[in-house]
Amino acid sequence: MSFLMPCPNCGPRGVYEFRYGGEMNPRPEGAPSTEEWASYLYLKENRAGVQEEWWFHRSGCRRWFKARRDTVSNRVERTYWAGAPRTGEPEEQAVQGQSVEP
Numbered sequence: 001m002s003f004l005m006p007c008p009n010c011g012p013r014g015v016y017e018f019r020y021g022g023e024m025n026p027r028p029e030g031a032p033s034t035e036e037w038a039s040y041l042y043l044k045e046n047r048a049g050v051q052e053e054w055w056f057h058r059s060g061c062r063r064w065f066k067a068r069r070d071t072v073s074n075r076v077e078r079t080y081w082a083g084a085p086r087t088g089e090p091e092e093q094a095v096q097g098q099s100v101e102p
Ligand SMILES: [Zn+2]
Pocket: 007, 008, 009, 010, 011, 057, 060, 061, 062, 063
């Protein structure tokens, strides 16, 4: 299934221009154990629903950004730069359930 991914720099583009970088997972703090590192690096939630993810615009500006996407419908609620506030970010791009048939 194809859908539009709104790059915060380039605007909405076909998802095939991007590389999926995985779901957001908070990095362990302090002195994590081997098990905590393994969990952080390899165990994914694989949620059916809305999650925060990393995306890379490999055929465009070649920048990493974050997206909030529904994994069931592929609806992208918003995208934003890493380090930006989760809401109210002026440079965020929002799309309304845009879907493109192949
Ligand atoms: Zn871009």
